[in-house]
Amino acid sequence: xxxxxxxxxxxxxxxxxxxxxxxxxxxxxxxxxxxxxxxxxxxxxxxxxxxxxxxxxxxxxxxxxxxxxxxxxxxxxxxxxxxxxxxxxxxxxxxxxxxxxxxxxxxxxxxxxxxxxxxxxxxxxxxxxxxxxxxxxxxxxxxxxxxxxxxxxxxxxxxxxxxxxxxxxxxxxxxxxxxxxxxxxxxxxxxxxxxxxxxxxxxxxxxxxxxxxxxxxxxxxxxxxxxxxxxxxxxxxxxxxxxxxxxxxxxxxxxxxxxxxxxxxxxxxxxxxxxxxxxxxxxxxxxxxxxxxxxxxxxxxxxxxxxxxxxxxxxxxxxxxxxx
Numbered sequence: 001x002x003x004x005x006x007x008x009x010x011x012x013x014x015x016x017x018x019x020x021x022x023x024x025x026x027x028x029x030x031x032x033x034x035x036x037x038x039x040x041x042x043x044x045x046x047x048x049x050x051x052x053x054x055x056x057x058x059x060x061x062x063x064x065x066x067x068x069x070x071x072x073x074x075x076x077x078x079x080x081x082x083x084x085x086x087x088x089x090x091x092x093x094x095x096x097x098x099x100x101x102x103x104x105x106x107x108x109x110x111x112x113x114x115x116x117x118x119x120x121x122x123x124x125x126x127x128x129x130x131x132x133x134x135x136x137x138x139x140x141x142x143x144x145x146x147x148x149x150x151x152x153x154x155x156x157x158x159x160x161x162x163x164x165x166x167x168x169x170x171x172x173x174x175x176x177x178x179x180x181x182x183x184x185x186x187x188x189x190x191x192x193x194x195x196x197x198x199x200x201x202x203x204x205x206x207x208x209x210x211x212x213x214x215x216x217x218x219x220x221x222x223x224x225x226x227x228x229x230x231x232x233x234x235x236x237x238x239x240x241x242x243x244x245x246x247x248x249x250x251x252x253x254x255x256x257x258x259x260x261x262x263x264x265x266x267x268x269x270x271x272x273x274x275x276x277x278x279x280x281x282x283x284x285x286x287x288x289x290x291x292x293x294x295x296x297x298x299x300x301x302x303x304x305x306x307x308x309x310x311x312x313x314x315x316x317x318x319x320x321x322x323x324x
Contacts, residue, residue: 016042017323025067025120025315029307033059033067037080047087053080053111055163062165065127066313070115072136072164080111080138080163096145104137105156105177106190107212107225111135117245118257118284120296120313124276125227125239125263128166132237132263133192133208133227136164139173152179160195169195169203186214196232204233221245235272239263243280253286257296276302282313292317 021037035057043049059066059073072078083100103109107126114122114135121127128134141158154177160168171194179188189211196206208229215222224242231237241261247254259280266273282296296313 015324016040017321019319019321021116021317021319023067023315023317025313027064027066027311027313029061029064029066029311029313031059031061031064031066033057033073035067035071035073037071044084048084049086050084052082054078055080064307065121066311067120067315068127068135069117069119069122070111070135074164078163092148094145094147096143096147098143098145099141101138101140101161102143102156103135104133104139104173104192105143105154105175106133106137106192106208107177107188107210107227108214108223109135116284116292116317116319118255118282118294118296119243119259119280120282120294120315121280121298123225123239123241123259124261124278125225125237125241128162128164128197132229132231132239133210134162134164134166136166137162137168139175141173150181153177154179166197166199168206169198171195184215184217188212190227192229200232202232206231208237219246219248234269235265235267237263237265255284255286257282257284274302276300290318290320292319 018040023035025033035055037053037055039053041051054077055071056077057071057073058075062073071080079101081102083098083102085096085098088095122135125132126135128136138161139156139158140161141156143154143156145152145154156175158173159170160173162168173194175192177188177190179186191209194206196204208227210225210227212225213223222244224240226240228238239262241259243257243259246256262277264275279299280296282294285293287293294315298313299310300307
């Protein structure tokens, strides 16, 4: 919902703000991980808003997606986003122009939608190992949002600037997203045309279409995504997830989370037809002085290599903000 958020920023200019977050986690998968994120954002002369973010993270098992909801764990300092944007108001419309390095605007894609919500793993269809739309995909280019009341159209053109272990080949990307809202419901349709991953056997096009839906009311949010496409010629990936985030007043500092997801990969030329499923229940507990605890119980079905069907993930996070 970049367009909606940007409208508020124009109406209420802010000074430069700095945020930091540190996370440490363990899983019964035999996984340990730690991460540090630093970001800064604010308004500068000329009506331009800037945003910058960097991440440094390490994990004991790079093939495991634990604790990697929105940031890769590659053991090095990565620039995640670095862009400037300007919001214009021609007549009754809103036009937002962004240039620089930014997350691929496909589906529910903002970091805040995945990190620090209570989930400790990204959805299967948004994890790079499975050749879908990764939460670690980044674009280096320009993005334009045009919106009127209840409707936004977003278009981005650029080149891949991905982070993590699975990155796309260089080339021109095009992403289009249409989003509409009505009361507590937000729905969107996205399409991306880009290059295949460097790990693919051939240099071909990757083409995905997806739909997403969110409903929020009284401390309850239900949301989900579905997408299908070709990570490279001759293969098809189709999947979905649906999750719920519940934070009611009687729950105090506790937020409950639950997710159900499914994904399938077909490659008829070599007789491959795999299906994966996962169910997650958990909670996020806000502690004191910026600390929080997240606990997820994860159950898997399908082919997941050496991992056990069920695992328990526990993560501690500290976050702080400074605004002069």
